[in-house]
Amino acid sequence: MVLSNEKEWVIKEPIPMVIQEELNEYPKIVQQLLYNRGILNQEQAKEYLTHTINHDPFLFSQMDRAVEIILQKIKNNEKIAVYGDYDVDGITATALLSQVLVSQQADVWPYIPNRFDEGYGVNTNALDSLAEAGVKLLITVDCGIRSPEELNYAKKLGMQVIITDHHAPSEVIPNVDAIICQHLNDLYPDKFLSGVGLAYKLAQAIFLKQGKAIELADEWLDLAALGTVADVVPLMGENRRIVKIGLSRIRLAKRLGLSALIRASNLRLGEFSSTNISFGIAPRLNAAGRLETPQLALDLLMTEDINQAAVLAQRLDDLNRERQKITRDMQVKAEEMINPENLLLFAVDPDFSSGLVGLVAAKLTEFYYRPSIIAYQGEKYTRASCRSIQEFNITQALDECEDLLVQHGGHAMAAGFTVENDKLDILKQKLIKIAYRELSKIDLRPVISADMVIPLEEIPADILPQLDHLEPIGSENPQAVFVSKGVQVVRSKAVGKDESHLKLTLKGNQSSVYDAIAFHHGHWSKVLPKNIDIVYTIERNFFNGNIYTQLNIRDIKSSKN
Incomplete structure (x- = not known):
């Protein structure tokens, strides 16, 4: 075994000629990027680029049974509890399904356990409280598949139980009234839905069963997009449609709490992206459950009061700052241990x-x-x-x-x-x-996977619109990563409070010049050679009302050319 912090660069193989011909209507860079993401023909490219995959929710074998139970409880005006998890996937799934049920005149109690008092998953103390409140149907979202004993206890308390959970089950499958889980049913083709993704499919089924349009469920795709991206499930297949449409709904600014949180995070609503969810919104929503109570995040996503939205958004932003400081201190202590x-x-x-x-x-x-x-x-x-x-x-x-x-x-x-x-x-x-x-027998080194090698001067002027075809980006559908070799360093400067980052101006063999930022590479500032090899992504940099093309460098090596 080799111990090394030096990253290994692994560059994808060039697209075969036969695949290139199949995808010849797209620019050459896009062809390579599609091939790297498993897109081998026109049909697959169309599905990937148009985000149209939307499977029938009744392909889940127990979906019909689940919906029948829910609609009967609504008809009887019996109380329903939606029991979620305290991460973003669980919180958004709880909010989504609760609001959908309320829209159908259901009596709903959204419940998320406290991380510190109750821990992960279904717990009997919570079930006692729900039973005392008169809950007759328990629907779990993003949890439950590994809680057979607790859910059997819920049945003894007189509740019917429906599980919706995207996690893999253990050997013991809970004995409940219905289970919606892609790992239990080979008929449902997409195995990568998140917890909120399953809640969305249940919402679709509820509308369809009543003879209503399936598109009615799309009103809540803003929540589904948040949880899908935050839970780092692959952004391929059906998840691409969920996130693509969800991002469009977020930009409409109809959810007061989410819009307030976007403003508190100093993000641009008009250009809001999956990356903004990953690094801006998800950490703030998670901060509530990590430091206080996830109820703060749930209330933010469900509120219809603009003043409450502003107060909760600021509270989550403050908690996130506190979370960052505590995390840094804990990391220092853990590294000593x-x-x-x-x-x-x-x-x-x-x-x-x-x-x-x-x-x-x-x-x-x-x-x-x-x-x-x-x-x-x-x-x-x-x-x-x-x-x-x-x-x-x-x-x-x-x-x-x-x-x-x-x-x-x-x-x-x-x-x-x-x-x-x-x-x-x-x-x-x-x-x-x-x-x-x-x-013990593996060479453990961090790997940076790159899509292709391209000379800096061959980057096309319309590269950013070309890369937009990949959106939304995330797990299994990452940003396009490029390698350029023998790049000339025109200027470089360490930046940041502790000079831990590196700002550069780079030039190819011809006149093409690019600004670049290399986070956490400030140590290169005094030893940077004149020519370097770089791994990087290409992004928009917004500054003083203008948009610039910027290279975001992930790794640097001294050029051998």
Whole structure:
């Protein structure tokens, strides 16, 4: 095993001639980008570029049963609880389904558990409260598929139960009235819907079952776009339509709370993008549940009061600033506790904020390219968040340790668990052994995947409109990444408070000159050679009312040319 922070550049293979001919109506750069994203013919290109995929919601085998139960409860005026999760996917799914049901005259209680008091997933204390309030139907969104015992308890309390959850189930499938989960049914063709994506499909089915237009559900695609992007599910297939239309609805500024949060984040509503969700809106919505209560974010998304919207938006922006400071402090402490040469990074502390351990784990994994587990230790239990790398499925590793865990769940790259304190050391050693088994013979280096090599002077003048074809960008549909070699450095300067970033002016072999920014590369400022190789994206830079083309550099190497 080689330990190195130097990034490996992996450049996609050039498009074969036969595929190039199939896609010949598009510019050459777009052809390569489409090929890199698995687009091999005109039909696939049309689906990708026009965002038309919209599968029948009744392809879910238990969808018809779920809708029949919901409509009967509405008819009987019986109370329905929508039980979500405290991340953006869960919050938006809760808001979406609750508002859809209210629009159909349902009596709805939207419920999101508190991360600190209740933890992840369905819990019996919450079920007791819902039962006492007269809830007769429990609908889970973005959770529930791994809560068979808790949902069996809900049934004993007299509730009917419908699960909508995009997570992979464990071996024990909950015995409930209906389950909407793409991992249980091979008939539904899109396996990558988020929790809010499933809530949207349920909304479509509710309208269709009543003989209404399926398009009525599109009113809530702004919420579906938020949760889909924030949960980092692949932006391919049906998710592209959800996010594309959702972004258009966001720009209409009809949701008061979301528009107020966009203003508080100093983002441009007219150019609002999936990237703005990832780095601007999602962190602020998540900050509510990480530091206080997710109810703040839910109220913001559901409010129809413009004054309340402004107050909540400012509160979330303030919480996000606080979250950033605490996260930095926790990261410093965690780095003092780990050995970066280990194959699994593990840090536990009673002073860690349980709402922020996932963010710290993500930062460590990104920097060291190792699976990371960061945990808060309470009096009896330790609650941890895990982030991983492509080579290590963290949820499968936790499945191997199931006998030691109180609960666990997640995806291949991100998971969480709760363990009793007296079993923590045993669990840690077992996970370390699993990591060694899976990773010890692999060259673990962070990889930057690039779409193509292009000389700087060959970048076309209309490159930005060409790249717009990729929107919305996100997981499995990333920004186009280019490599240019032998680039001449005209000027360079370290910028930022601590001079950690690098601002450059670059020139190709001819007269083409580009401004560039290289975040976290300020260390190059005093040793930068005259000619460099760069990996970068191309973006719009808004400054003083004008729009400029700017290179956003991801990595720099000294040129060998």
